[in-house]
Amino acid sequence: MPYGLLALLLLAVALFLALRSRTRAQAAAPPPPSPPPGVSSGAMSGGPLSRDELAAKLRRLSESKPPAQLNPGAMCYSTARPPETAEYLCPRCGARTHYSKNTVVVRLIQRELPSMREAVKALPGIEASLEESELCSKCQPDRPAVPLPTLAVHHPDGSVTRTRGVGMDDLKLLKEFLEGKPAHAGGRDAETSLKKHLSRIGELLGVQVPEGAQE
Numbered sequence: 001m002p003y004g005l006l007a008l009l010l011l012a013v014a015l016f017l018a019l020r021s022r023t024r025a026q027a028a029a030p031p032p033p034s035p036p037p038g039v040s041s042g043a044m045s046g047g048p049l050s051r052d053e054l055a056a057k058l059r060r061l062s063e064s065k066p067p068a069q070l071n072p073g074a075m076c077y078s079t080a081r082p083p084e085t086a087e088y089l090c091p092r093c094g095a096r097t098h099y100s101k102n103t104v105v106v107r108l109i110q111r112e113l114p115s116m117r118e119a120v121k122a123l124p125g126i127e128a129s130l131e132e133s134e135l136c137s138k139c140q141p142d143r144p145a146v147p148l149p150t151l152a153v154h155h156p157d158g159s160v161t162r163t164r165g166v167g168m169d170d171l172k173l174l175k176e177f178l179e180g181k182p183a184h185a186g187g188r189d190a191e192t193s194l195k196k197h198l199s200r201i202g203e204l205l206g207v208q209v210p211e212g213a214q215e
């Protein structure tokens with residue numbers, strides 16, 4: 001049976017070559033395009049919302065009824081001592097800046113900044129980034145006594161709205177607003193009507209708050 005064996009061998013070789021060329025073709029395929037680092041592409045499929053669309057959304061909120069029930073928030077006893085020093089690691093240039101005796105900045109670096117970075121990336125429907133150069137001694141040698149992060153909202157028309165000194169609470173407001181929530185969960189999850197924060201939301205997004213809006 002030499003012919004039968006030969007045929008089997010040829011078949012095996014052909015199969016091997018076919019499989020190899022297929023995996024090669026897959027490896028050669030270009031990777032899918034990724035958004036630029038540090039900028040959230042927005043979870044909505046139709047791209048980021050324009051200023052007009054954001055203004056219309058803000059108007060709808062101003063005309064909506066405040067929620068009937070609000071969570072009063074849970075009691076919480078914190079015994080953790082606040083940290084006294086912090087080292088800021090710049091995500092842009094890699095330099096380390098040491099802070100001590102600056103309670104606001106130490107607290108910001110240790111407790112808020114990591115979650116703020118994540119929160120900015122996760123904002124749905126807008127393109128936003130967190131600018132931290134004030135915190136880095138190399139990126140900004142002449143920095144203010146209390147350096148603060150700045151939220152930058154990149155609009156589809158190319159303009160940018162910048163707000164210096166944003167906190168985690170601001171980013172929560174934006175997320176709740178963009179997701180269409182009626183209430184804002186503040187400290188210890190105590191809720192307030194989101195309508196009470198119209199002016200801050202408008203400021204952060206660079207959008208005019210409708211005139212005569214009831215907060």
Ligand SMILES: [Zn+2]
Binds near residue numbers: 092093137139140
């Ligand atoms: Zn830097």
